[in-house]
Amino acid sequence: MKWFLYKLLVFGAIALLTHVIAGYHMNGDTDTNYLRFTPQENTGLILGTSRAAQAICPGDLDVHPGLFNASFSMYTSPYGEVYFEYIKKQMNKRAKDQFFIFCVDPWSLSSSIDSLTGEEMFVEENKLLAMTRSISFPNWEFMIEQCAYGWGNIIREHYRPTSSMFLHSNGWLEVNRLYDVVRVEKRRANKLKGYKKDVFVSNRPSDYRKRELRRMLQDMKGYGKVMMVRIPVHPDFFDLEQAFWPSFENEMKQLANEEGVFFWSPKELNSELPFNDGHHMNKEGSHRFSGLLNAKVDSLKKQS
Amino acid sequence: MLFNSFNYLVFLVSVWVVFWFVLKDKTKWQQLFLLLVSCYFYMFFIPKYILILGLTIAVDYWAGIALERQESERKRRVILWTSVVVTCAILFVFKYYNFFSENIRFLSGYFGGEWSIGILSWALPIGLSFHTFQSLSYVFEVYYKRQAAERNFLTYSLYVMYFPQLVAGPIERPGNLLQQLNKPFSFDASLASDGLRMILWGLFKKVVIADACAQIVNTIYSNVAGASTLDLWYAAVLFSIQIYGDFSGYSDIARGSSQLLGIRLISNFQFPYFSKSITEFWSRWHTSLSSWFRDYVYIPMGGNRVSSWKQSRNILIVFVLSGFWHGAQWTFIVWGLVNAGFILLEKSVSWGKRAESAVLIPLTFLTTTCIWVFFRAENMNQAWEQLYRMMFDIHGGTQITQDIKLWLMIAFFFVLEWIQRSRVHGLDVQHWRPAYRYGMYMLVYLLVFFMAVYPANQFIYFQF
Numbered sequence: 164m165k166w167f168l169y170k171l172l173v174f175g176a177i178a179l180l181t182h183v184i185a186g187y188h189m190n191g192d193t194d195t196n197y198l199r200f201t202p203q204e205n206t207g208l209i210l211g212t213s214r215a216a217q218a219i220c221p222g223d224l225d226v227h228p229g230l231f232n233a234s235f236s237m238y239t240s241p242y243g244e245v246y247f248e249y250i251k252k253q254m255n256k257r258a259k260d261q262f263f264i265f266c267v268d269p270w271s272l273s274s275s276i277d278s279l280t281g282e283e284m285f286v287e288e289n290k291l292l293a294m295t296r297s298i299s300f301p302n303w304e305f306m307i308e309q310c311a312y313g314w315g316n317i318i319r320e321h322y323r324p325t326s327s328m329f330l331h332s333n334g335w336l337e338v339n340r341l342y343d344v345v346r347v348e349k350r351r352a353n354k355l356k357g358y359k360k361d362v363f364v365s366n367r368p369s370d371y372r373k374r375e376l377r378r379m380l381q382d383m384k385g386y387g388k389v390m391m392v393r394i395p396v397h398p399d400f401f402d403l404e405q406a407f408w409p410s411f412e413n414e415m416k417q418l419a420n421e422e423g424v425f426f427w428s429p430k431e432l433n434s435e436l437p438f439n440d441g442h443h444m445n446k447e448g449s450h451r452f453s454g455l456l457n458a459k460v461d462s463l464k465k466q467s
Numbered sequence: 468m469l470f471n472s473f474n475y476l477v478f479l480v481s482v483w484v485v486f487w488f489v490l491k492d493k494t495k496w497q498q499l500f501l502l503l504v505s506c507y508f509y510m511f512f513i514p515k516y517i518l519i520l521g522l523t524i525a526v527d528y529w530a531g532i533a534l535e536r537q538e539s540e541r542k543r544r545v546i547l548w549t550s551v552v553v554t555c556a557i558l559f560v561f562k563y564y565n566f567f568s569e570n571i572r573f574l575s576g577y578f579g580g581e582w583s584i585g586i587l588s589w590a591l592p593i594g595l596s597f598h599t600f601q602s603l604s605y606v607f608e609v610y611y612k613r614q615a616a617e618r619n620f621l622t623y624s625l626y627v628m629y630f631p632q633l634v635a636g637p638i639e640r641p642g643n644l645l646q647q648l649n650k651p652f653s654f655d656a657s658l659a660s661d662g663l664r665m666i667l668w669g670l671f672k673k674v675v676i677a678d679a680c681a682q683i684v685n686t687i688y689s690n691v692a693g694a695s696t697l698d699l700w701y702a703a704v705l706f707s708i709q710i711y712g713d714f715s716g717y718s719d720i721a722r723g724s725s726q727l728l729g730i731r732l733i734s735n736f737q738f739p740y741f742s743k744s745i746t747e748f749w750s751r752w753h754t755s756l757s758s759w760f761r762d763y764v765y766i767p768m769g770g771n772r773v774s775s776w777k778q779s780r781n782i783l784i785v786f787v788l789s790g791f792w793h794g795a796q797w798t799f800i801v802w803g804l805v806n807a808g809f810i811l812l813e814k815s816v817s818w819g820k821r822a823e824s825a826v827l828i829p830l831t832f833l834t835t836t837c838i839w840v841f842f843r844a845e846n847m848n849q850a851w852e853q854l855y856r857m858m859f860d861i862h863g864g865t866q867i868t869q870d871i872k873l874w875l876m877i878a879f880f881f882v883l884e885w886i887q888r889s890r891v892h893g894l895d896v897q898h899w900r901p902a903y904r905y906g907m908y909m910l911v912y913l914l915v916f917f918m919a920v921y922p923a924n925q926f927i928y929f930q931f
Contacts, residue, residue, distance in 0.1 A: 164487075164654055164656060166656060167654075167656040167659055167660060170660070171663070174663075174908070174912075177909075177912070178912065181916055185916075307473045311472075312919050312920055313674070313675075313915055313916045313917050313918055313919030313920075314916060315913070315916040315917030315918070315919075316917065316919075318917075319917065
């Protein structure tokens with residue numbers, strides 16, 4: 164037994180050590196979500212879905228340095244209890260005069276409906292945010308739950324990244340793809356087709372999500388300033404969103420008024436900014452939009 | 468709880484530590500502990516289904532004792548059939564009811580009627596076919612008086628529920644497992660070391676070979692209509708490798724886990740892809756199931772000691788049942804029939820004697836690959852379409868990017884298994900020099916560490 168235990172301990176130690184080494188190699192190249200589950204010393208958060216994750220670069224918001232982009236995707240972080248719990252864990256409650264940017268769009272405030280029962284379904288309950296309870300560094304829980312592949316891949320991706328996406332330490336998701344007209348147009352057409360076929364049919368505007376958004380706004384107001392933003396999309400997507408939820412803009416304005424927060428919806432930028440696929444801005448669009456948002460935040464801070 | 472998950476690692480280490488250090492030399496407590504952790508392991512999937520397993524155990528435990536007490540052959544037969552019917556009824560309801568229902572509805576429609584017995588929407592309890600057969604093997608052994616009835620309900624329950632082999636075998640026999648469970652547990656370092664080797668090799672087969680093959684196979688099978696001839700052959704070959712890596716990998720991890728607890732499970736695979744005929748393949752592939760059918764179906768029907776016509780009939784029945792055991796679909800039945808057809812063909816043609824291994828092994832592999840098409844296909848139409856396009860409707864081109872790393876892994880896998888073909892498993896290298904041996908352990912570990920693919924798929928045989 165002793166000799167067996169000795170051998171077991173040696174091999175166990177090697178296995179543990181290699182996994183620990185791999186764990187410390189996790190970064191924005193090896194996983195596009197991991198850093199969002201590590202503690203970030205922030206002075207405020209940007210909330211939303213993938214549209215916000217790619218469009219708002221906190222590094223460009225120099226009037227309020229230290230913002231962290233805590234946006235995921237429409238299936239992971241639609242407004243609701245699951246997302247709120249994550250935000251409560253990620254926000255820096257010790258920081259003073261924080262700033263929170265709530266990015267809203269019809270998809271992040273809608274839910275899919277069960278075709279048989281007609282009941283509202285909450286897809287986020289089986290996704291990343293619900294499955295990962297802790298925010299820590301290193302976040303072993305995240306790695307154990309999400310990195311179901313050999314962890315040696317983490318080391319490989321760290322030194323020789325193969326992904327076109329990179330998550331910055333401020334939460335901005337940088338996507339490096341080819342932006343020639345033909346490719347962008349093809350991606351836009353495919354994305355639009357996908358939205359028309361899937362979420363446009365399966366989703367409905369959700370009163371629950373609107374209530375949760377209001378609850379989150381009210382809570383965050385206790386820690387600093389809050390604004391709501393509707394991020395520009397390609398006009399075709401905007402039309403689709405109008406068809407899906409015609410009163411969305413007015414409802415958001417009303418919500419903002421009732422809660423006393425500023426709502427910015429620069430629709431005029433829909434046809435001006437460059438997109439990756441019509442729904443997500445490309446790198447250039449992201450920097451331009453973040454610059455404009457920076458000016459808006461600046462004027463808002465000066466007003467108050 | 469999947470064998471290739473972190474949960475299982477924590478579970479196994481915890482069980483091992485408590486079993487050998489906390490409960491050392493307390494056999495009854497060790498048995499009880501194993502039963503409790505086995506229940507926990509099973510309940511990780513669908514907790515309430517443990518009641519079904521409990522019913523099977525209770526009925527067959529009673530049947531064993533009743534069979535031993537009863538002298539009258541007629542009454543013994545009644546007890547045997549009661550046990551078989553009840554145990555199989557559970558299997559029928561959960562696994563086969565909908566198959567019969569759909570076929571009755573189809574037949575009734577064919578003759579202009581609208582007769583239906585309804586459809587059940589219950590999920591199939593995981594590993595139901597495996598523990599049903601394991602429980603039945605005990606009843607048959609007691610009936611044939613080759614095994615004494617187990618009086619201890621705890622020990623018998625553990626025989627059926629023992630977690631390493633609970634959900635996908637090997638399908639144990641009381642002569643092996645029950646006997647070991649009745650003896651005091653003693654730690655055997657060489658058995659445990661071999662167990663660790665098996666676990667490592669099983670993991671390699673599952674997460675490096677099978678799961679990587681599965682990604683390509685699934686891509687091609689999701690669009691059979693758009694796949695070229697080359698793609699279909701590619702998918703078929705990779706599926707052959709996938710299912711072997713998946714199932715034998717599972718068996719290795721199961722046996723390895725058990726050996727850590729001092730219990731040796733029966734072997735399920737003996738390098739089947741090095742067979743020189745389909746007949747030999749079936750003496751090396753999933754042998755715990757093949758031997759079950761041999762002992763409890765084929766031999767009672769007369770086996771080889773009957774006329775050649777009846778022997779052929781027996782082979783056909785066994786393979787149809789074996790196919791049907793795998794799944795309630797016509798594809799599995801046809802898969803069984805085709806295997807039987809090849810075995811009967813091999814019996815009547817003695818062309819293999821002069822042929823070399825270099826010809827027969829690849830030929831058998833290719834034949835098996837084509838037969839697996841029925842096993843993998845979602846329905847008969849897809850199977851026929853794929854086979855037709857593989858053989859006769861030749862189209863060039865490919866939609867698949869060749870993955871050189873995968874083929875290097877597959878080459879390493881088969882070369883090591885070929886070198887080790889006279890041993891128990893691919894990583895059975897304790898006779899090697901220490902430097903080579905430890906080097907090989909590290910190499911396999913690093914391959915798992917660097918090459919394991921996402922996601923951690925469920926094992927194919929869990930569905931049976």
